[in-house]
Amino acid sequence: MLGELRTGERRPLARLLTRVEGGDPSVRALLPDLFAAGHGGHLVGITGPPGSGKSTLVSALIGEWRKRGRRVGVLAVDPSSPYTRGAILGDRIRMMEHAADRDVFMRSMASRGELGGLAATTWIAAAALDAAGFDPILIETVGAGQSEVEIARLAETTVVVEVPEMGDEVQAIKAGLLEVADIIAVNKGDRPGADRAARQLRAMLSTAGGRIERKPPPVLVTTATTAEGVPALVDAIEAHRSTARSPMRARERAASQVRRALADLAARHAEADPGWEASVQAVADRELDPFTAAERLLDAGRLE
Numbered sequence: 001m002l003g004e005l006r007t008g009e010r011r012p013l014a015r016l017l018t019r020v021e022g023g024d025p026s027v028r029a030l031l032p033d034l035f036a037a038g039h040g041g042h043l044v045g046i047t048g049p050p051g052s053g054k055s056t057l058v059s060a061l062i063g064e065w066r067k068r069g070r071r072v073g074v075l076a077v078d079p080s081s082p083y084t085r086g087a088i089l090g091d092r093i094r095m096m097e098h099a100a101d102r103d104v105f106m107r108s109m110a111s112r113g114e115l116g117g118l119a120a121t122t123w124i125a126a127a128a129l130d131a132a133g134f135d136p137i138l139i140e141t142v143g144a145g146q147s148e149v150e151i152a153r154l155a156e157t158t159v160v161v162e163v164p165e166m167g168d169e170v171q172a173i174k175a176g177l178l179e180v181a182d183i184i185a186v187n188k189g190d191r192p193g194a195d196r197a198a199r200q201l202r203a204m205l206s207t208a209g210g211r212i213e214r215k216p217p218p219v220l221v222t223t224a225t226t227a228e229g230v231p232a233l234v235d236a237i238e239a240h241r242s243t244a245r246s247p248m249r250a251r252e253r254a255a256s257q258v259r260r261a262l263a264d265l266a267a268r269h270a271e272a273d274p275g276w277e278a279s280v281q282a283v284a285d286r287e288l289d290p291f292t293a294a295e296r297l298l299d300a301g302r303l304e
């Protein structure tokens with residue numbers, strides 16, 4: 001199975017991802033070998049508000065990395081993503097171009113697999129792309145819900161895609177940006193005010209005092225539709241790679257992943273416990289507080 005993956009053939013990879021997405025329980029047994037088989041592909045999160053141009057930018061990024069001789073994997077964690085449907089004709093044509101390229105692998109992830117939430121499913125899928133030798137591996141998420149933020153946080157390098165019309169939302173955006181952004185792309189650079197928006201963001205971030213001992217993220221202007229600014233964005237992502245691999249950052253990410261796995265596992269074991277229904281009912285009837293209920297379920301010893 002893993003041998004097949006390493007050949008770089010698309011079909012075994014596609015089959016494995018279908019199993020991951022479909023919640024096939026046999027995937028669990030593959031995980032140790034799957035993670036061990038990784039080549040260290042750069043995990044790059046592309047996130048931002050709906051319609052900011054993430055998919056178009058991903059397409060342009062693919063083009064630039066292909067010019068640099070790299071094999072690019074893409075996971076789109078969004079049911080409405082144009083990798084499968086939607087999107088205007090121009091986007092589709094660009095996607096089709098890449099779809100014919102055997103050194104580009106694109107896949108939409110929509111469902112939640114057996115081994116936990118969308119974040120877990122996405123990370124197993126990313127590991128599969130890594131084992132198949134794709135580098136970088138781009139993960140597009142709409143930066144809205146908690147699970148998307150979680151996915152972004154697990155990427156080694158996260159690019160937040162904004163648009164020039166941020167206006168009064170800038171302050172609100174700021175908090176979210178500092179939370180996840182390693183690089184900010186002000187996309188739709190062909191629209192008026194893009195350079196000004198980028199300057200505003202830079203000024204704001206330089207005084208924001210976000211996470212201590214961290215430099216403010218670089219702010220770049222891109223036009224995804226023409227690929228203007230995209231080579232510079234690729235340079236910035238590449239430059240961030242070594243920062244992302246500092247022992248401290250690697251540990252932070254690993255801790256998040258283990259915490260996530262632990263929460264998923266504990267929840268699954270508790271739900272399988274014969275005492276689950278009674279515990280839930282007791283909480284609903286206000287006879288028990290949720291914390292005590294959870295503690296008792298954990299103590300039931302199902303978490304091996």
Ligand SMILES: Nc1nc2c(ncn2[C@@H]2O[C@H](COP(=O)(O)OP(=O)(O)OP(=O)(O)O)[C@@H](O)[C@H]2O)c(=O)[nH]1
Nearest residue numbers: 049050051052053054055056187188189223224225
């Ligand atoms: N003018 C202009 N339009 C752009 C640019 N980039 C993307 N668009 C357009 O913006 C629209 C949304 O682009 P998408 O790439 O689908 O945006 P997205 O962020 O992936 O959208 P969701 O996945 O739905 O959140 C499309 O009509 C694109 O053609 C740009 O740089 N300039």
Ligand SMILES: [Mg+2]
Nearest residue numbers: 054055081082
């Ligand atoms: Mg999209």
